[in-house]
Amino acid sequence: MRQPMKPMPRQPEPGHITAHIYSDQTPFFEEKEPAYISEDTISMVEALNRALREEMERNPKIVMWGEDIADPKGGVFGVTRGLTNLYPDRVQNSPLAEASIVGVAGGMAIGGYKPIVEIQFADYSWPGFMQMRNEIPTLRWRSNGTWSDPVVVRMACGGRIKGGPFHSQCVEAIYAHTPGWYIVFPSNATDAKGLMKTAARADDPVLFLEHKRLYRHISAKSREPNADYLIPFGKGKIKRHGNAATVVTWGATVYTALELADEFDLEVIDLRTIVPMDDEIVFNSVKKTNRVLVLHEDAVMIGWGAEVVARIAANCFDHLDAPVLRVGAKDSFVASAVSLEDEVLPSVEDLRRELTKLLRY
Amino acid sequence: MSRKSKETPTNLRSEPERRIVPDAVVLELYRKILGVYYIEERLKILTRQGKISFLASSRGHEKVQVGTVMMLKPGHDWFFPYYREKAIAYALGMPVKDIFLHMLSREGDPSSNGRNMPEHFSSRELNLVSQTACTGTQFLPAVGMAKALKKDGSDAIVYVSSGEGAASEGEFAEAINWATREELSVLFLIQNNGYAISVPRNAQTTSEIHRIAAGFGLPSYHVDGTWYESMYETMPGLIQRMREGSGPVLIEAEVVRLDSHSSSDDQTKYRSDEELKRARERDPIMLTEKYILQHRLLSQDEIKGMRDKIQAEVNAAADEADAAPA
Numbered sequence: 052m053r054q055p056m057k058p059m060p061r062q063p064e065p066g067h068i069t070a071h072i073y074s075d076q077t078p079f080f081e082e083k084e085p086a087y088i089s090e091d092t093i094s095m096v097e098a099l100n101r102a103l104r105e106e107m108e109r110n111p112k113i114v115m116w117g118e119d120i121a122d123p124k125g126g127v128f129g130v131t132r133g134l135t136n137l138y139p140d141r142v143q144n145s146p147l148a149e150a151s152i153v154g155v156a157g158g159m160a161i162g163g164y165k166p167i168v169e170i171q172f173a174d175y176s177w178p179g180f181m182q183m184r185n186e187i188p189t190l191r192w193r194s195n196g197t198w199s200d201p202v203v204v205r206m207a208c209g210g211r212i213k214g215g216p217f218h219s220q221c222v223e224a225i226y227a228h229t230p231g232w233y234i235v236f237p238s239n240a241t242d243a244k245g246l247m248k249t250a251a252r253a254d255d256p257v258l259f260l261e262h263k264r265l266y267r268h269i270s271a272k273s274r275e276p277n278a279d280y281l282i283p284f285g286k287g288k289i290k291r292h293g294n295a296a297t298v299v300t301w302g303a304t305v306y307t308a309l310e311l312a313d314e315f316d317l318e319v320i321d322l323r324t325i326v327p328m329d330d331e332i333v334f335n336s337v338k339k340t341n342r343v344l345v346l347h348e349d350a351v352m353i354g355w356g357a358e359v360v361a362r363i364a365a366n367c368f369d370h371l372d373a374p375v376l377r378v379g380a381k382d383s384f385v386a387s388a389v390s391l392e393d394e395v396l397p398s399v400e401d402l403r404r405e406l407t408k409l410l411r412y
Numbered sequence: 413m414s415r416k417s418k419e420t421p422t423n424l425r426s427e428p429e430r431r432i433v434p435d436a437v438v439l440e441l442y443r444k445i446l447g448v449y450y451i452e453e454r455l456k457i458l459t460r461q462g463k464i465s466f467l468a469s470s471r472g473h474e475k476v477q478v479g480t481v482m483m484l485k486p487g488h489d490w491f492f493p494y495y496r497e498k499a500i501a502y503a504l505g506m507p508v509k510d511i512f513l514h515m516l517s518r519e520g521d522p523s524s525n526g527r528n529m530p531e532h533f534s535s536r537e538l539n540l541v542s543q544t545a546c547t548g549t550q551f552l553p554a555v556g557m558a559k560a561l562k563k564d565g566s567d568a569i570v571y572v573s574s575g576e577g578a579a580s581e582g583e584f585a586e587a588i589n590w591a592t593r594e595e596l597s598v599l600f601l602i603q604n605n606g607y608a609i610s611v612p613r614n615a616q617t618t619s620e621i622h623r624i625a626a627g628f629g630l631p632s633y634h635v636d637g638t639w640y641e642s643m644y645e646t647m648p649g650l651i652q653r654m655r656e657g658s659g660p661v662l663i664e665a666e667v668v669r670l671d672s673h674s675s676s677d678d679q680t681k682y683r684s685d686e687e688l689k690r691a692r693e694r695d696p697i698m699l700t701e702k703y704i705l706q707h708r709l710l711s712q713d714e715i716k717g718m719r720d721k722i723q724a725e726v727n728a729a730a731d732e733a734d735a736a737p738a
Contacts, residue, residue, distance in 0.1 A: 158560070
């Protein structure tokens with residue numbers, strides 16, 4: 052007589068492998084028109100500072116640390132100025148140790164707190180990369196939704212401050228390759244405030260990239276929205292409507308694109324959030340203009356532009372009248388001397404040359 | 413002890429004549445390390461059957477792990493273990509079936525439902541935090557958890573551990589520094605079995621871990637982790653003081669690694685027969701059994717009865733986990 056077949060032991064059921072990478076409590080909601088508190092404009096540094104103040108007042112679980120962030124210095128760029136005076140038990144200097152800054156934050160978030168920590172220069176974040184790649188973003192996923200680690204890591208990034216190779220890096224693409232993070236990269240004071248407030252309430256890890264050239268730059272100054280204004284993640288913004296071509300960009304290069312917007316009749320899209328990216332705003336614009344260029348300050352090779360271009364190629368192929376182009380930094384390190392920094396980073400001239408190609412194709 | 417002290421008390425005395433642990437505690441410890449032993453034995457069979465992809469046996473470490481949990485408060489204290497610590501999960505009270513479901517990467521594995529590699533236990537009820545497989549990355553999150561507990565005004569302690577190899581990681585130094593500077597209640601337990609896979613301890617550092625930690629101002633102690641008397645004399649008082657806010661403590665426990673690093677390793681390639689024989693002479697289970705017989709806490713027959721009963725319980729749970737769905 053045949054033995055009955057032994058049933059196979061049960062492996063975990065496939066079909067939901069991306070569940071628990073992000074929380075269900077997603078920071079996606081309808082964006083409202085901001086109500087401004089004044090006609091005056093404020094800088095991005097002031098906007099970030101006010102967002103942090105408002106959120107600290109609202110949520111007593113928010114704690115902060117980083118190098119030099121405590122008063123009287125209040126951060127090397129002044130983002131956290133005044134916060135230790137308001138909350139001496141909640142805002143403190145850390146040891147000069149980036150793995151500690153993010154790793155201890157990860158643990159405190161497991162314990163129910165909301166750390167918003169600062170990495171003084173994104174270039175110095177790499178000792179913390181182990182925690183930011185392996186520990187923090189995997190926790191919810193690897194425990195099948197049991198634990199979570201909703202930290203906010205703020206980093207000053209970007210060049211054109213004569214900072215040389217180690218005070219100028221743009222890091223969005225490297226970090227975007229790790230699932231589990233929201234990555235935010237605002238270009239102006241209003242967005243910085245609205246996005247920081249969303250980050251402070253997110254249920255997942257958020258990497259908040261602050262372009263240091265924009266901290267006090269006049270172009271990034273804008274009006275201050277009131278305390279109720281939050282910007283959802285994953286929503287870009289059309290900075291100028293146009294018809295000849297679309298330029299997709301974020302951070303400081305938004306202003307590079309705007310310089311040429313009238314000359315070329317460009318539609319300029321500021322992504323504002325890198326992860327998740329607002330595909331819809333990009334695809335809709337490409338379907339209208341039929342020509343698109345991605346512009347960013349990070350190096351071209353495997354920059355975030357490569358991902359943007361791939362998504363456009365897969366979704367808008369029939370609408371393209373020209374190859375999708377990219378403009379970014381040379382595949383080099385950022386040099387210190389201004390003449391050399393200018394050579395490395397994408398310039399208005401680089402953009403004009405490539406736009407001319409794009410439109411002549 | 414002063415925060416700046418560089419003293420590193422050593423307590424490696426292991427004379428079974430000294431009867432300082434209450435008999436009931438010895439028997440509880442013995443029962444639990446036997447539970448771990450029979451879990452490991454069954455896991456070895458399941459690994460040879462190709463049902464388990466990775467096994468890091470805790471043999472030789474079981475006493476320091478179970479013994480430490482017995483000095484702490486399960487469900488109140490927090491645990492950030494490393495990959496050779498199923499005895500921690502077991503001693504905390506993780507059901508044996510759940511241990512096997514995780515090790516077998518089966519549907520319903522409560523630690524991660526098959527996402528994390530075997531040997532990475534997790535349970536919210538037990539305050540046992542999910543780990544990665546990277547050596548030494550658990551230290552900084554453990555410090556952060558202790559910071560949260562201090563802010564909450566809790567007297568809970570955070571246990572974090574590793575082998576001696578991971579103490580070479582930079583994050584270990586950062587973590588003992590931060591925990592010490594903020595006087596956080598972290599119990600660092602370094603289980604020194606002499607080997608990081610095949611790399612012997614003298615290739616890690618010319619110093620010793622408890623001395624390195626003491627240099628950070630962290631009160632550090634050196635104990636024999638194969639012999640409970642040594643731990644029992646040193647640790648409960650320290651743990652009580654930690655609850656009262658005295659700050660972190662580091663324990664470097666000398667243990668033996670009786671099995672290969674993992675199911676992917678063969679230690680006979682780099683450890684001599686003579687050395688392995690010496691290690692087996694310090695088998696923590698054998699030492700406790702000798703003690704129990706010497707002090708007549710149990711007879712040979714009672715020990716056999718106890719072993720059979722525990723083995724049967726473990727195997728029943730293992731069978732249930734390994735069984736096909738109903």
